[in-house]
Amino acid sequence: MTQQGVRWTADQVLALAPDSASRKAGSGLGTAGPWSGTGSSREGAVWGLCEGGGGLPYRTVVDTADAAGPAYRCSCPSRKFPCKHALGLLLLWSDGEQSMPAGQAPDWAEEWIAGRRRTQGKREADPAGSATGPADPEGARRRAERRAERITSGATELEERLTDLLRSGLASAEQSGYGLWEETAARMVDAQAPGLAARVRELGSIPASGPGWPVRLLEECALLHLLDQGWLHRERLPDALAATVRARVGLPSSAVGPPVRDQWLVLAQYDTPDPKLTTRRIWLHGTTSGRTALLLSYGAAGRAPELSLPVGLALDAELSAHAGAGQQRMSLGEQFAPPVPTGIRPPGVTPTEATARYGETLRRDPWQASVPVTLDAVVPTPAGDSWQLADAEGDTALPLTRLAASRPGLWRLVALSGGAPVRVFGECGHRGFTPLTAWPTGAGEAVRLC
Known part of the structure; x- marks a missing residue:
């Protein structure tokens, strides 16, 4: 990208922010005022000194040419990546040559950049050098069997608790409070079934959540029962559906499909925080293959995941699909160049076609909450106390989710x-449509909405 002299837009920079607070703080540092000694190189380095608290400026440097995504280094004590200083520096850089001219990097920045280049060169020259020692297939098989036994025990116990709930009536769920559900979720964690635990916690949030909550609770109980039964009778399922059940209960999956090389357009990126883990979802569109892919990246509590791709750029890379019916998840493989700006947009469908696509996905994966969809030629319009996306050329519309x-x-x-x-x-699902990125009519860059 920067090797061709192309700079990111402000929206693409802010898409890298780990949270809204960092985005706001970084925006405040995106002017020349607090900066000195700034510069950039055509090899992808951006550097500068930002006014700090102890009298010494913070040294900030960013490598934007790494094919795996930008890398950051700052002398500030923040544990966020990128920190507000890195975001501010990139915003200043995105403003053009007049705000940050090309130049020679200072020693402190050049030393870090050169070190990264050497490490990257070693990885490319010896891709197997970082591999771990030989695996123990027999030990792995025994561990997998023990975990499967624990999950089976947990699923059996969960079936008993769902049966008790239905016998005593759904009204009892409102009286029991959230503690009962949290206890059940903890039991599923002990059974090494985090997917079941997450769904149990969702059940606990439904009682007394508003009009119609008994219907919603019964629907979710039915889906949880279906997942339980799928696990307990997984040997009878087709291979693709059995793989989906394993993934839904929380077993890790690995890429099994052949790698697909394409120019992957970055459609959206957003984080879902959890007390122990932050999950980053990155949606991609293959401009040649037409495939939609989901990359997942994780970070410990309080830390942003490492993988970060600016929305609106295209990445020349190989992706490999994970097993499972109706799954879009893929793993990022070899990357042949840094992300570059592109004028390509994903093809769109009508609201009617979007709901049909979701229905088709549910046939393969009944637990799918939503599917990725690009709507073409829609207009946001009020709908009572909420909003909807109305088809500009028809009479159909998709309601937006409450979130x-x-x-x-x-x-x-x-x-x-x-x-x-x-x-x-x-993302289009049974609760409505959640817009993540938009493009204006005619020419124009992607606008991030989340």
Whole structure:
């Protein structure tokens, strides 16, 4: 990207922020005022000194040319990656040559950049050098069998608890409180079935959540029962569906499909925080293959995941698919060049086609909460006390989820549209549509909505 002299946009920089607080703080440092000694190189390095608290400036340097995504180094004590200083520096750089001219990196920045280049060169020259020692297949098999036994025990216990709930009536769920569900979820964690534990915790949030909660609780109980039964009778299932069940209960999966090389357009990136883990979801679209892929990256509590790809760029890379019916998850393999800007947009469908696509996915994976969809020529319009995306050329519409309707990104979408049709990528499910990225009519860059 920077080897060709192309700089990112401000939106692409802010898409790297680990959270909204960092995004706001980084935006405040995106002007020349607090910076000195700034510069950039055509090899992808950006550096500068930012005013600090102890009298000494913070040394900040970013390598934007790493094919795995940008890398950061800052002398500030922040544990966030990128920190606000790195974001501010990149925002200043994105403003163009007049704000940050090309130049020679200072010694402290050059030393770090050269070290990264040497390490990257060694990885490329000896890709097997970082591999671990020979695996123990027999030991791995025994561990897998023991874990499967624990999950079976947990699923059997969960079936008993669901049966007790239905016998005593759904009204008892509201009286029991959240503690009962948390105890059941803890039992599923002990059984090494984190997928079951997560679904049990979701059940605990439904009672007394608003009008119609008994219906929603019964629906989720039915899906959980179906997953339990799928695990307990997995040997009778087709291979693809059995792989989906294993993934849904929480067993790790690995890439099994042949690698697919393509120019992958970065459609969206967002984080889901958890007390112990932050999950980053990155949606990609293969501009040649037409495939939609999901990359997952994880970070410990309080730390952003390492993998970060700016929305709106295209990455020349190989991706390998994971097993499972209706699964979009893939693993990032070899990357042949850093991400570059592109004018390509994903093809769009109508709201009617989007709901049909979700229905088809449910036939293969009944536990799928949503599917990635790009809507073409839709207009955000009010719908009672919420919003919807209406087909500009038809009479159909998709309601927005309650979460989407409360996000600031909704107003960015409304402003981008101005009453005119836009193209919107997001997730379409039984609760509605969650917009993640939008493109204006005609030419224009991607606008991040989450």
